[in-house]
Amino acid sequence: MTQAQTDMATLGGGCFWCVEAVYKELRGIQRIVSGYAGGHMPNPTYREVCADITGHAEVVQLTYDPKVISYRDILDVFFTIHDPTTLNRQGNDIGESYRSIILTHTPQQEIEAKEAIKRAGESGAWGKKRIVTEVKPLDTFWTAEAYHQDYYANNPDNPYCYFTIEPKLAKLRKYYLEKLKK
Numbered sequence: 001m002t003q004a005q006t007d008m009a010t011l012g013g014g015c016f017w018c019v020e021a022v023y024k025e026l027r028g029i030q031r032i033v034s035g036y037a038g039g040h041m042p043n044p045t046y047r048e049v050c051a052d053i054t055g056h057a058e059v060v061q062l063t064y065d066p067k068v069i070s071y072r073d074i075l076d077v078f079f080t081i082h083d084p085t086t087l088n089r090q091g092n093d094i095g096e097s098y099r100s101i102i103l104t105h106t107p108q109q110e111i112e113a114k115e116a117i118k119r120a121g122e123s124g125a126w127g128k129k130r131i132v133t134e135v136k137p138l139d140t141f142w143t144a145e146a147y148h149q150d151y152y153a154n155n156p157d158n159p160y161c162y163f164t165i166e167p168k169l170a171k172l173r174k175y176y177l178e179k180l181k182k
Contacts, residue, residue: 006030007066009074010037010103010138012057013082014090019060021152021165022081022172027181028068033061034144034151037103038136046145052096059103061141071109073179075102075116080175081168084120085129091164100131103138110135 013019016034023029036044039055049056062074082090084100102113113135121131152161173180 005066006063007071008105009062009064009071009109010059010105010141011062011074011078012038012059012099012101012103013078013084014058014098014100015093015164016058016060016144016148017151017161018090018165018168019078019082020150021161022077022168023060023062023074024153025169025172025180026069026074026077026176027179028065029062030065031063033141034148035059035061036097036142036144037061037138037140038099038101038134042140042142044142046148049097050095054097056097056142057099057101058097058144059101059141069179071112072116075113076119077172077176077179078102079116079120079125079131079133081171083126084117084131084133085126087132100133102133102135103141104135105138110137 020032020034023032036049036056037059038057041054044054044056048054088096088099090098104110117131117133152165
C-alpha cells in the first residue's frame with residue numbers, strides 16, 4: 001500500500017485569518033494551521049506577535065497534495081490575494097507581523113518562491129511598485145492559539161471578516177474558479 005504524498009508550504013500575507021480562508025477554498029489543500037514564524041522568540045503569543053517584539057509574522061502552514069495543486073499555483077494565488085508591495089502592512093493591519101513572507105521548506109521551494117516574485121513583478125498587476133515579499137527558510141513554526149484556527153468559518157458575521165476576507169475570496173473565485181473545491 002502506498003501512502004499519498006503531501007508537501008507543506010508556509011506563507012504570510014497579512015492577517016492569517018484572511019490567508020487561511022482563501023486556501024480553505026482550494027482543491028488539494030488538506031490541512032491549514034494558523035501560526036507564527038520568521039522571528040526569534042520561542043512560543044510567542046498573539047499579543048506578543050502583534051506588539052512586534054517577536055520578529056514573527058502571522059502565517060499559515062498548508063499541507064497539500066502536489067498531484068492536485070502545485071507549489072507554483074499556491075504561490076500564484078498568494079500573490080493575487082494580498083499586496084506584496086507594502087512593507088509590514090496589509091490594508092489597515094500595520095506592523096512587522098503583517099509582512100509578506102514565504103518561509104521555504106526546501107531549496108527547491110526557495111527557487112520557486114523567487115521565480116514567483118519575479119512573475120508577480122513582471123505581471124503588471126502591481127504597476128511599477130517593487131515586490132517586498134521576504135523569502136527565507138522556515139526555522140520553527142509555532143501554532144497560534146485555538147481561537148485563531150478556522151476563524152472565518154467560526155466567525156462569518158465578524159465585520160473584519162466581511163470587509164477584509166470577502167474581497168479576497170471574491171478575487172480568488174474570479175481568477176481561480178477551476179481550482180476551487182466543488
